[in-house]
Amino acid sequence: xxKTTQPPxxxxxxxxxxxxxCNHSTISGNEYVYWxxxxxxxxxxxxxxxxxxxxxxxxxxxxxxxxxxxxxxILPHATLRDTAVYYCIVRxxxxxxxxxxxxxxxxxxxP
Amino acid sequence: EAQVTQNPxxxxxxxxxxxxxxxxxxxxxxxxxxxxxxxxxxxxxxxxSMNVEVTDKGDxxxxxxxxRKEKRNFPLILESPSPNQTSLYFxxxxxxxxxxxxxxSGTRLTVV
Numbered sequence: 001x002x003k004t005t006q007p008p009x010x011x012x013x014x015x016x017x018x019x020x021x022c023n024h025s026t027i028s029g030n031e032y033v034y035w036x037x038x039x040x041x042x043x044x045x046x047x048x049x050x051x052x053x054x055x056x057x058x059x060x061x062x063x064x065x066x067x068x069x070x071x072x073x074i075l076p077h078a079t080l081r082d083t084a085v086y087y088c089i090v091r092x093x094x095x096x097x098x099x100x101x102x103x104x105x106x107x108x109x110x111p
Numbered sequence: 112e113a114q115v116t117q118n119p120x121x122x123x124x125x126x127x128x129x130x131x132x133x134x135x136x137x138x139x140x141x142x143x144x145x146x147x148x149x150x151x152x153x154x155x156x157x158x159x160s161m162n163v164e165v166t167d168k169g170d171x172x173x174x175x176x177x178x179r180k181e182k183r184n185f186p187l188i189l190e191s192p193s194p195n196q197t198s199l200y201f202x203x204x205x206x207x208x209x210x211x212x213x214x215x216s217g218t219r220l221t222v223v
Contacts, residue, residue, distance in 0.1 A: 034211055036211065041148075041199060041219075042217070043115075043201050043215050043217055044154070044203075044212070045214070046211030046212055046213065047211075049211055087154070099144070099156055099159075099169075100153075101146075101153050101155075102153050103151075103152075104153065
């Protein structure tokens with residue numbers, strides 16, 4: 001089973017911030033939180049990752065709670081092209097065993 | 112251009128006929144993985160490799176083989192394909208630390 005829990009779907013109005021939550025209550029101290037998205041049946045695309053500090057890049061921001069049991073991916077100004085399935089996973093840096101993607105959140109951007 | 116290249120993109124084959132799906136990356140990544148994606152089941156890891164000659168099973172390895180003789184290539188071998196291996200397959204690679212996966216464009220396999 002996946003180590004993360006995400007809502008199956010969310011809607012967001014175009015131009016607004018999309019906030020996608022992820023629960024990872026059993027995360028270990030050396031596990032990073034990674035976010036990916038998959039548009040239709042294309043290969044998933046890496047978005048961002050973090051350990052405990054908040055992170056920002058050109059695509060998104062990642063907010064991790066102080067207890068690290070949950071996180072939120074923020075797309076600051078959602079566009080129609082952000083319609084995709086978003087996956088939150090946890091991964092020990094430097095290891096690759098049995099990474100489980102789960103079912104993700106299907107984000108619909110509404111015009 | 113940095114990328115992961117899978118071939119073929121589409122394949123229809125018959126039960127029992129051995130096939131190989133190739134995966135190649137040009138980024139000098141240590142890690143490579145194979146995933147399959149089925150409706151309602153998400154992405155499931157088949158095999159992964161942490162470096163040349165080092166491979167290990169993921170969540171759903173039955174019916175598959177892999178090899179990692181060179182750093183850039185990680186082929187997926189189906190010795191005797193069966194209809195339950197009909198799926199969308201993705202290859203992915205990454206550096207050891209601090210980076211996410213780069214995924215290929217996928218191979219849609221149908222076994223009849």
